[in-house]
Amino acid sequence: MNVPRLETSPAVSDEIRQTTCYMCACRCGINVHMKEGRVSYIEGNRDHPINKGVLCAKGASGIMQVTAPSRLKAPLKRVGPRGSGAFEEITWDEALDLAVQWMKPLRETAPEKLAFFTGRDQSQSLTGWWAQAYGTPNYAAHGGFCSVNMAAGGIYTIGGAFWEFGQPDWERTNLFVMFGVAEDHDSNPIKIGIGKLKERGARVISVNPVRTGYSAVADDWYGITPGTDGLLILSLIHCLMEAGKIDLNYLAQWTNAPMLVNSQRGAEKGMLVKNAERQPFVIDRRTGQPAPWDGQGVEPDLGATWEGHRTVFQHMAEEYLDPKYAPEAVSARVGIAAERIRSLAAELAQAAFDHAFTLSRPWKDFRGNQHEAMQGRPVSFHAMRGISAHSNGFQTARALHLLQIILGSVEAPGGYRLKPPYPKPVEAHPTPHFASAPGKPLSGPHLGYVRGPDDLALLPDGSPARIDKAFTWENPLSAHGLMHMLIPNAHAGDPYRIDTLFLYMANMSWNSSMNTTRVMEMLTEQGADGEYIIPRIIYSDAYASEMVAYADLILPDTTYLERHDCISLLDRPISEPDAAGDAIRWPVIAPDRGVRCFQSVLLDLGARLGLPGMVNEDGSAKFHDYEDYIINHQRRPGVGPLIGFRGNGEEEGRGAPNPAQMQRYIENGAFYQAHIPEEASFYKPWNAGYQDWAVRIGLYETPQPYLFSIWSEPMRRFQLAAEGQGDRQPPDHLRARLKEAMHPLPIWYPPYGDADADYGYTVHALTQRPMDMYHSWGSQNAWLRQIKGHNALYLPTAIWQAQGFEKGDFARVSSRNGVIEVPVAHMAALNPNTVWTWNAIGKRRGSWALDKDAPESNLGFLLNHLISELLPGETRLSNSDPVTGQAAWFDCRVRIERVPAADRPEGRPAQPQFAVLPDPPHAEGGRGLDKKGARA
Amino acid sequence: MTCLPGKVDKALGLVIDLDTCVGCQACVTACKGWNDQGYGVPLSDQNAYGAKPSGTFLNRVHSYEVQAENAAPQVVNFPRSCLHCADAPCVTVCPTGASYKRSEDGIVLVNEDACIGCGLCAWACPYGAREMDADAGVMKKCTLCVDRIYNTHLPEEDREPACVRTCPTGARHFGDLSDPTSKVSQLVEARGGYALMPELGTKPVNRYLPPRKKGAVAAPVLEPLEAKGLAGWLDRILGKI
DSSP: OOOOOOOSSOOOOSEEEEEEOOSSSSOOEEEEEEETTEEEEEEEOTTOTTTTTOOOHHHHTGGGTTTOTTBOOSOEEEOSSTTSOOEEEOOHHHHHHHHHHHHHHHHHHOGGGEEEEEOSOSOHHHHHHHHHHHTOSOEEOGGGGTTHHHHHHHHHHHSSOSGGGEEEOTTTOSEEEEESOOSSSSHHHHHHHHHHHHHTTOEEEEEOSBOOHHHHHSSEEEOOOTTOHHHHHHHHHHHHHHTTOSOHHHHHHHBSTTSEEOOSSSTTTTSBOBOTTSOBEEEBTTTSSEEETTOTTOOBOTTOEETTEEEHHHHHHHHHTSGGGSHHHHHHHHTSOHHHHHHHHHHHHIIIIITOEEEOOOEEBTTSOEESSEEEOOEEEEEOHHHHSSTTHHHHHHHHHHHHHHTTOBTSTTSEEEOTTOSOOGGGSOOOOOOOOTTOOOSSOSOOOOOSGGGSOBOTTSOBSSTTOTTSTTSTTOTTOOGGGHHHHHHHTSSOOOSEEEEESOOTTTTTSSSHHHHHHHHHOBOTTSSBSSOEEEEEESBOOGGGGGOSEEEEOOOGGGSOEEEOTTSSOOOBTTEEEEEEEOOSSOOSSSOOOHHHHHHHHHHHTTOTTTBOTTSOBSOSSHHHHHHHOOSBTTBOSOOSSBTTTTBOSSOOOOTTHHHHHHHTTSEEEEEOOGGGSSSTTTBHHHHHHHHHTTSOSSOOOOOBOSSOHHHHHHHHHHTTOSSSOOOGGGHHHHHHHTOSSOOOOOOGGGGGGGGTOOEEEEEEOOTTOOTTTGGGSTTHHHHOSOOOEEEOHHHHHHTTOOTTOEEEEEOSSOEEEEEEEEOSSBOTTEEEEEOSOOOOTTGGGOOTTOHHHHTOOOSGGGOOSBOSSSSOOBSBOTTTOOBOGGGOEEEEEEEOGGGSOTTOOSBOOOOOOOOOTTOOOSTTBOTTSOBO | OOOOOSOOSOOEEEEEETTTOOOOOHHHHHHHHHHHSSSSSOOOEESTTSSSOEEOOSOEEEEEEEOOTTSOOEEEEEEEOOOOOTTOHHHHTOSSSOEEEOTTTOOEEEOTTTOOOOOHHHHHOTTOOOEEOTTTOSEEOOOTTHHHHTOTTSOGGGOSOHHHHHOTTOOEEEEETTOTTSHHHHHHHHHTOBOSSGGGOOOOSOEEEOOOOOSOOOOOOOOOOOOSHHHHHHHHHHTTO
């Protein structure tokens, strides 16, 4: 046999350029291999803290984004009716002139008439700063329809959150429990972590209605009924408290459990009792007398009663020992047998207490007490959209944090660890700023953490200051705004009309809106005067997404390999529990078409508008481009977007701008890490070593130690208002729901969507994104769309069999809001009253430069048409969490009816369908193109 | 007919942990990316943006539902690629000698210069591990990244298949399965690794580690504190401090 000679050691590439991935929001480090000036291969960067060399399916497919035919090529101006997709190409000068022509008069007369909302970008510290300088109160990013329940539920309780803002102590945890963990966020770190647990045989449990992905490899699975996670968690708390399996020392030292709750009728009832210095205090067990909460050597008494006021701990006992939380009482509702709930509680107790350990690492707490070792609690949790996208998601997130707290595991070795800039208490966050005046900047950032009714964004007449009604009685703690209400409210003129909608990277006419069919109409409806009800829309995106057709002016963006970016501590960094970290992107290839990095364009617009901070004294532009801003902008003296290589190049966190900073990041693999000293890396909210370190690198100006808020005073302030206390009063129709939802202890109430069951919509309908697809970008990717080209609605066995479904059938799926007709598939590993599908796949015909008969459009579908943006009723309340305004996507209830394959006309696509969108000029739709973009 | 080597010096292969694979498809596109620019002709795609896109992949991941007795239904994610069989029917069926198994490491390869694209090997492979490239008309298959594992241009730690290097959960392992002391052989030993469809007599080299048993574990039952009412409970529990 002739064995061919084989070159087993070929040259791999001419050069490797290291930058940061953006195929999802993970921010992994990538090695981009270059051959003859072109990208030839992308792999993970082994030195990078986020992904440590691995890369997901999306990341490795990033090479296909650079040649995707859907890339926009030049600025566009609408020439046909809005929504038709008819555009003409214009120059950048024309585009910027037009934008300024629209924006400048608004700024000078009514800045609130410009609403600037951004989607999935990672430059909110720039975009927010720009909007603040412009002076509109109407700015937010996409967190309101994404994750705000997670963020706010965490920050109001432990001063940090799930998502990527913390992580289990993968090295030490013995039991890891996931609640509704989506597989699309923080995905490589979680996958790496699960791999580590599996390697050493640690136990993984998933609580999730759907057993895919992480739930598939979990050692045990609780197929919970959607929206009942909070009830299950409180039942676990009930079991643990009833058995005395709680960490009393942790509760006494690090939480407000020993503080006293005012029992006197009146304006202070239910608030924490304060001393003459307006400080809450504790009762010292050694003396039986009041003592400062932060006093050295104080031993707080959890069981104290003082002048009739009882401790938070006693209120907890009263609430959670109540038989209404017994497993037997909640079992039917949560869909899990009582003995299974008890056994899960027993596993938690065993991990936290029977397997407890100490880490020999001396440390000093903020009270000055020295500790010789750190108490380890090897049980950890993680949670994501599964619990947060419900109208009870905020309280559910709080409940899960309470569970971690009573086990003593938050920030303990083996438990859940926060990543800088967290821990950071509510008190260290700004309050919302919203007072706008013609020609003036806002006095502070738009988004913040409300402490009570006084911080609401209300105008003197009590009406909402913001177009999305964030920070109002309807959703008081809406720390991320409500982007999903932007278009409906602007269309309804409720609370007022706007002039120009300025959107970045947000597919609001498709998968990012509730009630998509209706939103498309809102974007195109005209008033009696023939003017569009939303008069002007400016949109920036890199690709021909569904939203492009609805804009009047398109500012085409670069792809992630063609641009600068900073992944900043001021925004959403890449920290680890042991290090603060940030990162950059840089153009590893130059754009080959007339596109510009949106952030550079924004700075250019800012200069043309003369916005403060963006112009020099002589009126010239202060920043040449985004790179210039990243290097030279200072938010506070010495503190800028990046912490590494400041000043002389060796300064960390604080220091003057360094012209060589970007180059140093590139040489360092596009990231920087500031490591936390070993003695400071656990118990961070109370660890004096950590607090000092955080001040040194510029996270805070002074140490910010705080106690976990089991009892939430901000929540109670709203309850008090709802009870009639105080000058600032909610409208009567909201009193009952405020009293219920703003309970100062974590509680559970049925999701509002449950009411739809009374109308015959009894089945829960969910979506999740696959690990190999992210938002809309994925399905235009030549490789990824071959893996999942369309979605199906997965039906549980009970529904499948009851209606006699067969392979190839469709289902008519209806809700109170609409009807869709979609392909189905059977899935047994599913909660028996839940259906679900992959989102991010269904596309509108003709969008994303895909063939009009692409499976993404013919078979792929959205559930969004079924989900109203409003709750039933006349008051236009958003279909959101009443606390935070998080879009309650997963409250969706439907009815399923079989449509046999035989009854469907041959080739009838999934329904609804919409007019085919044409390609924007020169976007070169993909028909007949090969994967490298060449005409076949 | 093409002959198999009488003996191989090594049996390089993959060990894939089905207890850990979350089905994320990372290995699928890392493989596509590397091999699109690596050994042999590129992995072509047809109608990449069209109504029926299709392309060549050397590694695919499937998900299956499993109904174990007295247990909740499960999902198992199953990566599938060439198993580099000792008795590889794809080699012996090849009319031109294009398909061959290397004696030095046991890797099964296709010499594309000699491949006439007849497709017999794909028919002969019971695992569906070969794909005809529609553009080039030659047979493509997993090479175990033969152009990585010995590649001196790569750092030592990167000399492993692209799918192994990228796997986020660490579910994929690469090594010499003929050496009982190798890490992969020991994993197979410890975890009861198995060959796919051994009854076919193809003697696959690759091994799969089965999912561990799922379900509840016995933790000590939580007994309520013996106490009367809230006050009694407080006394009992705070007495513990």
